[in-house]
Amino acid sequence: MxxxxxxxxxxxxxxxxxxxxxxxxxxxxxxxxxxxxxxxxxxxxxxxxxxxxxxxxxxxxxxxxxxxxxxxxxxxxxxxxxxxxxxxxxxxxxxxxxxxxxxxxxxxxxxxxxxxxxxxxxxxxxPVVGTAAVTALEKMGNINSKTTILVNGATGGFGMFLLQLLKQSGANVTAVTSTKGTDFAEKWGANFVIDYKKENVLSKKVTYDIVIDLSGKIGYKNAKQIMNSKALFLNPTPKTVEIPISFLSNLFTAKKHIVILSSPSTKSTDVLLKALANGLQxxxxxxxxxxxxxxxxxxxxxxxxxxxxxxxxx
CATH class of the missing domain: 3.90.180.10 (Medium-chain alcohol dehydrogenases, catalytic domain)
Structure with a gap:
């Protein structure tokens, strides 16, 4: 073969x-x-x-x-x-x-x-990006329509699943994407869309309960300025050194740096199959x-x- x-x-x-x-x-x-x-x-x-x-x-x-x-x-x-x-x-x-x-x-x-x-x-x-999206959703804890979430790099494979899972959960989502991704972000459930080619999300002076950086271009250090006092920063693309550093820094700050590590399983796949049955594209x-x-x-x-x-x- x-x-x-x-x-x-x-x-x-x-x-x-x-x-x-x-x-x-x-x-x-x-x-x-x-x-x-x-x-x-x-x-x-x-x-x-x-x-x-x-x-x-x-x-x-x-x-x-x-x-x-x-x-x-x-x-x-x-x-x-x-x-x-x-x-x-x-x-x-x-x-x-x-x-x-x-x-x-x-x-x-x-x-x-x-x-x-x-x-x-x-x-x-x-499997790979779908499971990562399910894992991210689990790390967010109890979310509802009052939970403000920023998804940076929102229309790649990971973002495609995450936005639609967040829509089905009812969260208040702001998506950051390119000009050609704005229509998809809206279709997939974002309440607000920021075109990063036209606006810098870090300069908008809006804060969020959860920031997830799918593109890896914001980073925890920068994200802290747009995080609420007890917000979560979710990092699905950690550098090796960030894994132990995030664990230690979380002991001393209310703004948590959460590394996302995922592995496909029947449990996560069941969530995804249910979401597909409910209209996920x-x-x-x-x-x-x-x-x-x-x-x-x-x-x-x-x-x-x-x-x-x-x-x-x-």
């Missing part, structure tokens, strides 16, 4: 198509014929060696974490799934495994049936064919797009 892989850390030019044997499955695994896998920022952070302490340096490495496809075979202890099921899921160890292949073997607990009314590309967009910005994998990652790494980027395998 064909797989997109790399044999050294680097930019997109290290990616290549390699031939590998079709994987065999353990008793608790399913073999999935991959139809689509999505692109996430974590993919290139791992590929560039920024996370080698967790990913290790054993090559070749595949890329991609979440996928959608068709069940080709099931292990002897697998229940609830059968051959031919249309499914979506995520690899078990996102640091060391990848979904960028024609077939992958995956633990059955991380594979779910695909809703019939969404495409493979849409389904492949769910998945915007796939662009779909690339398998043989244009390098163009797909070049496009994604430039940023500035709405929703998700997906690679399909015919």
């Amino acid at each position: 064909k797989a997109v892989a790399y044999k050294e850390f680097g930019n997109t030019d290290v990616l290549q198509i390699i031939e590998q044997a079709k994987p065999t499955i353990q008793s608790d695994e399913v073999l999935v014929k991959v139809k689509a896998f999505s692109v996430n920022p974590m993919d290139w952070k791992i590929r560039k060696g920024e996370m080698k302490l967790m990913s290790g340096s054993k090559f070749p490495k595949k890329t991609g974490a979440d996928f959608a496809g068709i069940v080709e075979d099931i292990g002897t202890s697998v229940t609830g799934l059968k051959k031919g099921d249309e499914v979506f899921g995520v690899v078990k160890n996102m640091m060391k495994e990848g979904a960028s292949a024609e077939y992958i073997a995956v633990t059955s607990s991380l594979v779910w049936k695909k809703p019939s009314d969404i495409s493979f590309a849409q389904a492949a967009s769910i 998945i915007e796939v910005n662009k779909v690339f064919p398998f043989d244009q994998y390098q163009e797909a990652y070049d496009y994604a790494e430039k940023g500035g797009y709405i929703g998700k980027v997906v690679i399909e395998i015919n």
